Every structure is written in structure tokens, then in C-alpha cells.
Amino acid sequence: MERAQPFSSDLHAAYALQRDAFRADPYPPWELRADRLRRLQTLLGEAEPRICEAIASDFGQRAHAETQALELVPSLSALRHALRHGRAWMRARRASPGLWFRPAGARVLPQPLGVVGIIAPWNYPLYLAVGPLASALVAGNRAMLKLSEYAPAFASLFGELVRERFDPDELAVFAGGAEQAAAFSSLPLDHLLFTGSTAVGRRVMSAASARLVPVTLELGGKSPAVLAPGCDLRLAARRIVYGKLVNAGQTCVAPDHVHVPRAQLRAFADACVDAAREMYPQGLLSADYCSIIDTRHYVRLASMLEQAREAGVPVVPLFEGEQAQDARHRLAPALLLDPPARLQAMQEEIFGPLLPLLGYESTDEVIARINEQPRPLALYWFDDDDRRIERMLRTTHSGGVTLNDTLMHVAQDELPFGGVGPSGMGHYHGRWGFDTFSKLKPVLAQRRLAGTALVRPPYGKTFARLIAVMKRWA
Numbered sequence: 001m002e003r004a005q006p007f008s009s010d011l012h013a014a015y016a017l018q019r020d021a022f023r024a025d026p027y028p029p030w031e032l033r034a035d036r037l038r039r040l041q042t043l044l045g046e047a048e049p050r051i052c053e054a055i056a057s058d059f060g061q062r063a064h065a066e067t068q069a070l071e072l073v074p075s076l077s078a079l080r081h082a083l084r085h086g087r088a089w090m091r092a093r094r095a096s097p098g099l100w101f102r103p104a105g106a107r108v109l110p111q112p113l114g115v116v117g118i119i120a121p122w123n124y125p126l127y128l129a130v131g132p133l134a135s136a137l138v139a140g141n142r143a144m145l146k147l148s149e150y151a152p153a154f155a156s157l158f159g160e161l162v163r164e165r166f167d168p169d170e171l172a173v174f175a176g177g178a179e180q181a182a183a184f185s186s187l188p189l190d191h192l193l194f195t196g197s198t199a200v201g202r203r204v205m206s207a208a209s210a211r212l213v214p215v216t217l218e219l220g221g222k223s224p225a226v227l228a229p230g231c232d233l234r235l236a237a238r239r240i241v242y243g244k245l246v247n248a249g250q251t252c253v254a255p256d257h258v259h260v261p262r263a264q265l266r267a268f269a270d271a272c273v274d275a276a277r278e279m280y281p282q283g284l285l286s287a288d289y290c291s292i293i294d295t296r297h298y299v300r301l302a303s304m305l306e307q308a309r310e311a312g313v314p315v316v317p318l319f320e321g322e323q324a325q326d327a328r329h330r331l332a333p334a335l336l337l338d339p340p341a342r343l344q345a346m347q348e349e350i351f352g353p354l355l356p357l358l359g360y361e362s363t364d365e366v367i368a369r370i371n372e373q374p375r376p377l378a379l380y381w382f383d384d385d386d387r388r389i390e391r392m393l394r395t396t397h398s399g400g401v402t403l404n405d406t407l408m409h410v411a412q413d414e415l416p417f418g419g420v421g422p423s424g425m426g427h428y429h430g431r432w433g434f435d436t437f438s439k440l441k442p443v444l445a446q447r448r449l450a451g452t453a454l455v456r457p458p459y460g461k462t463f464a465r466l467i468a469v470m471k472r473w474a
Contacts (some may be wrong), residue, residue: 011180014172015187018115018142021169027112028140030087036137037086039165040130041079047161048072051126054153058122060291060328066246067126074411075130081413081430082138089138089434097444100470101452105445110438112140114190119181119204121196122150122293123250128195128218129158133171135433141191142170146184149177150293182207189213191437195252197349198422216426216436218252219419220349221376223398225255225406226366228383233264235404236382237271238278240355241318243380243406245276245333248290249353250297253378253399255406256350259366262359269316269335269357276318276333283319284330291328292352298329301352304344305334308354313339318353363388370396377423380406399423 044051051072052064095106116136120129129145136143145162147155155175162173174184181200185192185207194204195218208215225240227233243255260268280286292298309315316335333353339346345356360366370379379398383389389403399419400409410417418427428436446452454466 011183014144014168015115017169022114022142030090033086033138033140034083036170037079037083043161043165044072044075050157054157055125057153058151059293062290063288071124071126075127077413078131078134082134086138089431103447107443109441109443111441113437113439114141116141116437117144117184117187117189117192119146119194122148125151125154132193132428135428136437139434139437141437145173146181147175149175216428217424219424220252221374221423222256222349223253223376223378224370225258225380227260228363228388229261231382233268234271237268238275239405241272241275244355245353248292250293250351253407253410255380257356257358259358259360262361265357265359272335273318283321284332289330291330295329298331301331301354305354307344308336308339311343367392367395375421375423377419
């Protein structure tokens, strides 16, 4: 594969170039930041067909419409949002000094960090590169981007497009495998954002920690969906099946499994079958259904399904017909009804079109189950009972929540996106991304006449009286 840009000495040379450029211009004006965002915006608009084709090539099959809806539109939205609000985000933020420090003035000055690194995954190679880039550039940083070796056509194309529009001291793009990723995450960056698996996230964080590089980790986990008693089964089925089958389930916030009132387990399974066949009437032959990224992941998912069958778990195919060997490694989606906890599908993030349905007796039981597991990146709750919803929100932890739908909280520029615990740390999107890639520098401006002179030595009766007052008002 042609790499987007060679590694080894070139990686360190690119870092040194950006570091020196930042030192020469440590606080770029809004006009320059906006120009960088617009150049990225123009790149996406002009190269859209080539980008869609490259991503389809990497997957084997992925509908251009899916790339447009799930990657291009959110990328453009992130850039527009940054252009609309970035100038205001740059302004110093007023703060109030403590009572005993008046008449001092206080403010918070957002300041670019410097050179930031972004490691993007293969599953949404465009959006999970451009989304963080929008945050890094609006905050005034230089950026180095590492793209996935599992999406080589996109990595090569995007590197070429960036080099046509950006100087390497503004934005540099790299590709390569695990060795290159390790070298990238070992750079003395001012911030590193990684999107990918929890296992790789641990290695990235370990490498970054050697240089005390702060990290934002966007990981994954087993994100549950819950059907509360009385919810609309058909509506829930359509929205959960969409969230599970789009990109063939290769989405970090895809619903991993569904908790269903036990008496409605079969009815919900039937509703899921109907929903899948409405969306993909030609099943595996549908041009809208995405391939699994490569043979390794295809075999992993097929083994997961076979293990469930061997354990006697009822398997409900969502498409008509039998799964056949497929050169494009498309995997027919299926439901697993009440699989035991020991199975691979219940132990690992599925990251594919298999969906376990788990029966339950009470929502208290479901909340207890969720809280027993590692904290997920997303939680989806289908319910119309406000009191029950509020109880769930206050007694569970997850990176984010969508009520009565799936995936949609991720696409909101006015909401922070990020995990918690094993599903990640830190946030970005919109204002939160600007803050992540900025140093929010506190500034206190003291006046010539200041009350703090009263608490300096030598200490005496005046000091004692003043301290007594301060302790009462502290």
C-alpha cells in the first residue's frame, strides 16, 4: 500500500517542523483558524465522490449514501459549527475573584496547546479524523493525524488531499500499522486523542504517559439498549435494528445487546426481523448493506455465532436465506435469544451485526445488570415514563444516552462526546472539543491597593482579627 506519508525520521521531522512553527506563532488569530477550517471544508466538498469510493473499496462494500449520511454530513456539521462559534470560544472568559482578593480582576484565557496528535480508526475513517481535527484547528493548534492501516485507500487519498491544501507545519497525515502507531503515540505531543478499542487504548495511554502527554481516549464497550415495559416494540425495533446494522454494526456506539421484558422477547424478535427486511429487502445482496472490514473480523464474528449455536442458543436470522461464503465478507445479521453470560458474544464487544436479546423481569434488575458491567460508551433506553427515565439516568453511568433512539447523541455538536471508565476518558465535539485542545489559562490581575497586604508578616493583633473574620466567611 502507498502510505499517506512515510514514518521513522519523517515522523519526527514533521513533529519538529510543527513544534517550531507553533513557537513562532503561538496564538494564531481567528482569521487563520477559520481559513484552515474552510480549507478542510472545501476539501470534503470537492473530493466527496473520491472519498466515498475509497471507503467503499476499503470495506469491500459500503454504500456511498451511508458514507455521506454517517461521515460526510457530520464532518461538515462539525466544521460549520466551529466556524460559527469559534471566534466567541476564543474570547477570554470572565471570572470573579474571591472576596478577600478584591479589587483584583480574574479571567480565563483559552490558549492553543501546540502540536496535537489524532489517531483515527478504520470504521468511520473520515468522521473520526475530521471531527477531532475541527476541534484541534479551531483551538489554534497544529495537528498530526495517524490513519488506520485497515483503510489504506482512504488513508492514501486523504493524505494526498491534505498535502494539496495544507502546509506540513499546519497539518500532517500518516498511515501505517501497529509499529507506526506506537511511534506516533510516543511523540512528545501537547495532547493525543485516540479512537479505537479499549485494549489498544491502554497501550496508547501507556506510551503517552512516558512523556506525560495528556490523552483523550474514545473507546467502546458493550453498549446496552433497554426496552422498558409498555414501550412501542415496533418503533424500538426499527431504531435498534438501524443502529445495529448500519455499517454492519462496526460502530463504537452501536447497541451491543438489548434487555427486553421476558414476556415480549419473541414479539420483539419478530419486530426486528420485519424491520431488517424492510430496510434491506435483498438481504446480503442489498447494495446498502456494508461488508465486514476484513477476513479477520469476519472470521471472529462467524466464530462467535457458531459458538452460540453450539451452546444451544436460539438464533434468529434477520435476513432470508442462508449465510454463504462471500468474497466481500458480508455477514448475515442475527439475533441471539438469551445467550448465557459465558459466551464470547456476552464477554466481548461484538462490533458486528449480531444482537443478543436478554429477557428481564423488572427494570431494577436491568439497572443492576448494567451497573455490574464495565461502564459503556452509550446507553439506549426506550420508555415514556419520565420518573423511570430520571431514575435510570441518575443510577447508571455511560458515556452518553439516547432516549427512544440509538446513535443520535453522537451527532450533536452542542453535546460533549466521550466515554467513562473503560469506555474512554475526556470529551470533544463543539465547545468541549475546543476546551480539550486548549489550555484554559487562569489569570488574576492584582491592583496597586490590595487587601492581601493585611495578611503578610509580621503577624499581630490586626492579622488575628482579620483571620477570625475570614474563617467565619470562608
